[in-house]
Amino acid sequence: MSSSPTGISIHQSDRALKRLKVRKAKEARFRMCGIGAVVAAVTMLGWLLVSIVGTGYTAFYQHYLTIDVELTESVIDPTGARDPDELRKANFRKIIQEAIYDRFPTVTERREKSELFKIVSASGATNQARQMVYNDPTLVGKTLTITVPTSDDVDQLLKGYIDRDAPENRRKISNKQIVWVDALTETGEIKSKFNTTFFTATDSRDPELAGIAGAVVGSLMALFVAFAVSVPVGVGAAVYLEEFAPQNRFTDFVEININNLAAVPSIVFGLLGLAVFLNFFGMPRSAPLVGGLVLALMTLPTIIIATRSALRAVSPSIVDGALSLGASHTQAVFHHKVPLAAPGILTGSIIGIAQALGETAPLLMIGMVAFVTEIPSGLTEPASALPVQIFLWSDSAERAWAERTSAAIIVLLSVLICMNALAIFLRSRLERRW
Amino acid sequence: MEANAIQDSGLFRPVTPGGEVIKMSEKRAHALAVEPKFKCRDVRVFYGATEALHGIDMDIENTGVTALIGPSGCGKSTFLRVFNRMNDTIPNARVTGDILMDGENIYDKKIDPVLLRARVGMVFQKPNPFPKSIYDNVAYGPRIHGLATKKNDLNEIVETSLQKAGLWNEVKDRLKDPGTSLSGGQQQRLVIARAIAVSPEVILMDEPASALDPIATAKLEELIDELKEKFCIVIVTHSMAQAARVSQKTAFFHLGDLVEYDDTEVIFKNPKDQRTQDYITGRTG
Amino acid sequence: MTLISAALLAAVIMAAFIFGRGLAFSRGGAFSASGVSGRAHSLPAYHGYFAAWAVGVATILAAFIGWMLRDTIGFEVVAILVIVTAGAGFVVCHQLINPDFRARNFVETFVKMALFLCSGVAVLTTFGIVLSLVFESLRFFEQVPLLDFLTGLQWSPQTALREDQAGQSGAFGAVPIFTGTFMIMGVAMFVAAPIGLLIAVYLSEYASKCTRALVKPIIEILAGVPTVVYGFFALLTVGPAIRGFAESFGFSVPTQSAIAAGSVMGVMIIPFISSLSDDVINAVPQTLRDGSYALGATRSETMTKVIFPAALPGIIGALLLAISRAIGETMIVVMAAGRAANLTGNPFEAVTTVTVQIVSLLTGDQEFDSAKTLAAFALGLVLFVITLALNVVALLIVRKYRERYE
Incomplete structure (x- = not known):
């Protein structure tokens, strides 16, 4: 079938050249498919980030109304005793209502008045006034200038998310309210400011008062427990398996075990936590302690696998050198091998903990999904966690909640990016080469 | 010899095995018949910033076996990979200079490396059969190049290729077995059959016997001797004895330079250069 | 309360370490100041670790047992029990520590055992998962036959909560x-x-x-x-x-x-x-x-x-x-x-x-x-x-x- 040494190749015939063209086109198509796949994946990532940042960035500022409030003694403290407990129970709602009605004296009708009051965040304003008077009872009878958050609907209107041209009955804010809000904005009484509430407050029924502080503290506590448990245990297990374990069935079993544990769905760890920690050991529900323990068990395989590969990367000649100087095996491992593997161990631990930070499902199982309005003060107090807070908020349909959910996601992703960047930085910085 | 005379003599038939007549100028036909297969002028190969070959000028004969010898790292394998542009697959590798095959620069933009490699086959150091059956290994090339339209044609190509590679009798009853089930020497001959099946004009061999035992090596050398009747063969070898046994021309490379290139007999009996002398007699290497 | 106990425990363990190491230093000229000597088997620090471990484990054990029994024997007895145990630990260390005592081997064995237990956690986790899932599932299948669960086409778990729903x-x-x-x-x-x-x-x-x-x-x-x-x-x-x-x-x-x-x-x-x-x-x-x-x-x-x-x-x-x-x-x-x-x-x-x-x-x-x-x-x-x-x-x-x- 082949040509003679001096012959011309069959590969240069017209037919072959034509075929080559077809093959080249196929090649180009295949390549385009590859590029297309990469582009598709990158586009999805971009779409995700744009959609979340686009929805969420407006939650970082909020509109506030500055208003003069007359702290009428007859309303707050009719007895004049200035008893803090009495002051706390006083009808501050009325004070705020009066202040707003005074601002628009022309509004007299009952229904209109109630619409007018809906401009401000009712509980936000009352709580603020109450707290101020409680802290300083001498304020009673004076006129106070306070800055209170507007209601979430007004905030959304001013952020441009409510269509002013839509028919009145199809938007959450009435024509009159729009007129009032515009008037207040015109005079500078309504201003947009950085939303500190979002970072300092806990969960709330009102979006304009809700914040992530409680969830962040809950997450930090759970992560602290997870880190404190999984890193020592994981590193210990890895050192044992890599350095001391005899070659036998039990060791094989442990290894298979760890590999499989790494692929067990996270929700199953939640079931384990529910059955063992809550029901068997009777630990408290919704507590960061239990959440942390469950996350620790989940992170364990990651840390063990990372530590083992870090230990394996250390040249065995180092241990041989130490042994030749009369060190015991344990000394050689702990004085030389583990310190040299430390950067790898640290990196693996940070990545494992970063994964744990984003976990939600197991926390739902152990009840860290409650509506918690206080910053948890201890490991056994009921708490939420940042990803769970995101899950809880995502359920509410209002635009204001979607905005805050996205903002919480932005915070979560930023922390994750920082942790991973730290891991990469440590790896490149501390890595020793020989 | 005139081009017509060559054509008349039947030495050169511009006809494909499929019966297609290839149109070409008389001059080209003449060139094909008597000119060297490859003409290399100032060939340099760079890996990143390092120059691995320093301007090689060399002609490869149209017939017979040309051996490239030299100590490790002298650039002989790099040079071999110039002929089928395998260096293209190595990132950072760059080739400059002219390499003319039948008068055409193979590094010209309009030359397709895919087409070139169909014409210039290659056999590697370690036998690398695909993890497929023996049959599919040999049929792979003809299939991708569309050399057979009918099942029977393909069977024939596989059979003749295996016969030419001296493997047919050993494997004809087990064509469905995986190629990797063969012994090392058989695998290397399978890989040669695979290359032959594409109907190349040239076969490059990169130390083809280095992973084989002496008996398999002897068989392989016998095979090379038969193949040189039909193909232009360029072989890189570590073994001087092998070069002496199988080649008609030998080139000695040293540190990226072509030191000496002559008839094999001359190189081994009367080397002109001291370095060649030292290498042949085992003083360097 | 928990914090104070933990701090006390840490203090006792620290004290045991210092005690053990000091004892090793002071027992004759066998230990030189630098801690290297021709005769002593282990460095003073290992004796310290040994003492810390022995006292620590004994104390924790005593505290744990005491805590379990606190209702029957009373808090004072628990406190005395813990203090006595800790004291006994110190006495034992005082007896054991001398230049020939192989403190390092002890410590290293303990370390290895601790590491072994760490790798055991992974196994325990798997067992925990399997046991809790199987155990609770068995209770479920007592109420709902396995076959119905695997082949039934209707899933409405809410209805099963109703008392009057017999065929659940x-x-x-x-x-x-x-x-x-x-x-x-x-x-x-x-x-x-x-x-x-x-x-x-x-x-x-x-x-x-x-x-x-x-x-x-x-x-x-x-x-x-x-x-x-x-x-x-x-x-x-x-x-x-x-x-x-x-x-x-x-x-x-x-x-x-x-x-x-x-x-x-x-x-x-x-x-x-x-x-x-x-x-x-x-x-x-x-x-x-x-x-x-x-x-x-x-x-x-x-x-x-x-x-x-x-x-x-x-x-x-x-x-x-x-x-x-x-x-x-x-x-x-x-x-x-x-x-x-x-x-x-x-x-x-x-x-x-x-x-x-x-x-x-x-x-x-x-x-x-x-x-x-x-x-x-x-x-x-x-x-x-x-x-x-x-x-x-x-x-x-x-x-x-x-x-x-x-």
């Missing part, structure tokens, strides 16, 4: 849940498998080093995004987008649908498939590529006809692991797939999955003994068994494949 077995038919799970997994793999594989092929065979260095981390970001974020993305963006798209063709699709949850899950799994397949493709020896290129094959021919078949077992392993990941994924489906247990083959409808049902059965108010909550453990067991089987098979295939080329 029909309410726990898990078939709609399984079909929903597999449908979402199917949609996810339909998205992720081709894209993930093509990315792996592109990055390993086509992309320049520079492109690879840029694209690989970007793809891996997809793996680092928490699943709750994907769930919100599906709910907020993808679901409405699919609905809008379908409406423009005159179809009505709910925001929560198998296709919305499945496709977002697919995006989540892409990096998983691409990085595993990338490893597998890179493990195919370069000589096979060279052999194919040398025959005049194009890159795509080499890829589809040589490398892909060679890498196939590894790729199948990777896909199995991805399927296991998809089946076990929770948050995306909880947020975007809906909760209605529809038995349907239409991916544009809302379906439910094993994980969604576990979450909805166990969140909110619950009595632990009702069939409703126990059903979650039965579903958990099914989930665990399926994912475990997939993982074991996948790891076996991958390992076999690795051996082939090593």
